[in-house]
Amino acid sequence: MNKKEVHKALAEIVGEEYVSDSKEDLYIYSRDPGLAEPHEADFVVLPKTVEEVQKIVQLANKERIPVIPAGASLSLSGLTIPYKGGIVIDLRRMDKIIEVNRRSRYVVIEAGVTHGKLKAFLEEQYPDLCHSLPEAPPSATVVGNLMIHGQGHLAQQYGFNSSMVTGLEIVLSSGEICRIGSCALGSYWFSLEPFPIPAGLFLGWFGATGIVTKAGLRLYPKKKLRDVEVFVVEDPNLVPEVIYRVTHTEMAEDITTSAQPYPLMFRDIVMIQIYITGDEEEELEFKRKLIWSSLRDIINSKEGGFMTLAPNMKIAFLERPMSNITRFADVLKGGGFVYCGAIIPIDMFSTALKKLFEIASRNQVTFSHTGRVIGRGHCMMFSFAYPFNREDPESMEKARKAIQESYIATLEIGGIPWKPEPPIQRVLLEKMPRETAELLKRIRSLLDPNGIMNPGNWSV
């Protein structure tokens, strides 16, 4: 098929209005807000149904055209860039919230549902339930987040968002529709286990093994009240111990860390944000007290203490998602930032922080660190973030260098770069034992023999 014929075929599938090869649309879908080099797509399509996705993939597979599933393209590491051209499938027209099972606490959503929409929907219809909300802009999709092993505000209690999945519907590269979990056997979407096909064949693969069209996701109790206590230390070596003690209390909801040079009151200290929730004031107070007393001897040694938060600061910390994180993109008045999220053992916190300071000063860039505890101290996401100015090539180059060095630093300290950009994915594949890389490769070619699914990702 020539391009014109492909266009026509796509238009027959999704309707003329929802396919485009105009240079304006290709311009937008050939890049993301991060720093990865743009690559032009051939088409952008906006399917509305699973069947449409299925037909698009069948067509692409027959014609050996790459397909790139995309949500809001906000992962900031070039994961939806069509490195080999092809069809970008923007899934955001598929945004139905299909079902909530309140008693079994799960929701079934289509691929394009945004975090914002799910949050708002639950607040309105099921105010005592919530999903684990990341700090990404609310326009980001839930499924996009699952495909990169994202983490939200319930990570400390319940782990990575991808471990909250209760079922998946996937369009395979062959165009076949496949369901895994309880939804494959009946109408309930309550659990993946003990189904023999692991969700790991798809989650974390950046769309390189299939396109998720529906996902079941665990919901969790949402308490009426939420508050935050911020513990500060000067010595980063204390952070793992603080986290250890607070997680031991099992009283905290989210636990996050931050370190940044500005404003000056945040300089040379590390802040540990400890969120607590409760249905009543007493419950909050009870949790607060236990957390305070778990840290009492660190306080008495004068090495750490709880900040008194001005009202505007508190509001900023309690906002969900925190817009301050997005606002970091405007630090250099230049519309951008990039970050390397390192998944590290908590013990490595101060080493990572030291690396961040070194990288920032070596490259003369300003920076920010935010981190999030995952599981009861089982590991954490440690971000190295650098802003840049789109109009200033030098600042972009500096940020690019700093981010590369951060990925390398992550590997040096034994961490795993989270949602790495394709060149770093290749570094990882090279670094891991040959057998492991080979296994990944075999899985990939089993699921995508023609290499059409988001090519450039997870391939050598």
Add this chain to the structure above:
Amino acid sequence: MKLKFDKNFCEKCTTYDCLTKCQYMRLDVESAKKEIMRLINGEETFILNECVTCYACEEYCKKGNHPFYLITELQESKGILPAPKPIVKQWINMAIPTRKDTQYFPNSREPVISLCLFPEFMRELRGKLFEGVSFILGRHFYCQLAYLHFGKPSVIKERLPKIIENIARHGFKEVVFFHDECYSTFTSYANAYGIEVPFRPVHFFEYLYNKLKALEDKVKPLNVRIAYQRNCSTRLTPDKEQYLDRIFELIGVERTQREYDKEKALCCGGIFRGQQRYDLFVDVQRRNVEDMVKSKAEYCVFNCPYCYYTLAERVYKAGIRPIMLHQLCRLALGETLR
């Protein structure tokens, strides 16, 4: 810069009010005498560790001596930190001017109000009471007195001359201080250390009172009962409260009789929390608010924004409306608040 502390006063003292009246430590006359002497001689004493820095002993001492300033000097010289190190660091860094801070306000004219680090009140100091005023504010004008809470008077002494110079450069004869702590810095603290202040510090109460007086015909008495939350630096300059009581009279509010007012006022608790005395913080707030409720106050009036931020929520939950003094005055003039 040396603290003017006259030990003769203490030697001749018979009541030792400074320590016997302390609400956070229990001392009788005998032990108070012993401890104050230790302080004077620069010896170790539990006072230095247990002082919660409420400032009140400055008010209790009727001889005009400076027991609290002395305590802070000794805390610093002995390296006793009332709060954890990172908290102290945050406070110290917070007030360092950055490029964004304005150093000079070329268009400001008297009457001028210094807003300290509370820019949010620019929007609030509006209406008839504030017609024609100019503002100065920001880190170049921050009085620094809060370091008394953190055993760091040296920071105050180091930075204050520059702050005074920044204000003086404008050539004002008088400057109205919105934040009580600033006023007390340029009066009580400056006096105690012999620091010269080349303008007349005017307390916000005095300003408000004079304005209200001039607008007396427009004042509609509010006829409400209020509890007044005294802030810590009030202890350094209690005399200005004469204006406060006259303001209350003018706008027709009744300052309720309660256990924890005047000399026995309780701290808002904010500093206790910062010093990590969490139980004390909770207890003091509870007692304070219960006392307000008992006195049948309808409003709790604050003059210090920091007290407001710390206590307002708890007050509100107890069914009392928290309000800043200037807001209350504006209500009395029939103005609507945002």
Add this chain to the structure above:
Amino acid sequence: MSVDLRNVHRCFRCGWCKLPSTFIDYNCPSYVRFHFESYSPGGRLWLIRAWLKKELRWSDRLAEILFSCVGCRNCSENCKMRFKDEVTDWIIAAKSVAIEEGLAPPKVREFLENIAKFGNPWGLPRSQRATWISGVKKYEGDEYLLYLGCESSYLEAGRKVARNVIEVLEAAGISFGILGNEEECDGNEAYMLGEMGLFQELAFKNMKLFQELGVKKVLTISPHAYNAMKKYPARSFEVIHFTQLLYELVKEGKFRFSRMECKVTYHDPCFLGRYNGIYLEPRKILLSIPGLKLVEMKRTRENSFCCGGGSGNFVFDLLHGMESPARVRVREALETGAKVLAIACPICRCMLEDAIKDEGLEEEFEVKDVAEMILDSMKSR
């Protein structure tokens, strides 16, 4: 408007701006209609930048992307950056460049040329502006000048609103007059389309006429006129939207309402709401009608979803189609179970009435303006 298009690169394309503050659903009408990221506020800003930097050439698609922004200001309301207020202005400024360079699509050009030549966007004769009204006196030193605007002069839906407002004013014994065929376009759409020269000319003409007539208070039917006149430089008269005055009259007890059991939902027009912060008055009027039950749509007040008629689209309607904002809005209104969709803007009335027809919902419910609701209640005794 003083914005610097050189700052447009500050947009991160993070997409907060396409949602309302509640996040309940997409709220940029143009994105809702087309669903390509290119039609979202951020995508649009990125394309503006690419075009200005000559990375992209002007095209019909780019024209559609730019001019299908209805200027509803949801993006400025919800962008989280310090420059949020400039977001809508950047888009207007880009339209300005396109117009200056003669690149605007023919429909847009025609729209503006008609305003310049005929004082209305359809190019209809000036002599027809007020012929449909009878029995309303011309302004001669009355308390209010009732300014109808093009939409209430030429569109049937707009005329309905004007008639209702006039009837209410008369019932309340308000002293007012109209300009008749001498009325000139208010210039709001010229401004929103970036034709600043035309806007200034219209502002000047109107102010001159008002001054000559000694007008002190202008009462507008359309929020668009209200918004435009608020921007007139060195304005010597007060501008009041009809809902503001009617609310005052309600408070003064000028109307004798009788009970009217009915469920109503109210649609906030962008130029009253987000642009001018008027949310309360229309609602208070409705709520003062005994028996009336006001139910809110899921996107309301600051988060109201635009009818899609702004920035000239009530005429050239680049957003028409199954997913046009007006049709989406009507479906949302229907969900509330209301029988009446109350509006306060003639353009909204026109867009939403058409959408109800397109959706085949004429039997389900109807659009009424706030003045009409007052009349209904007064008559239903």
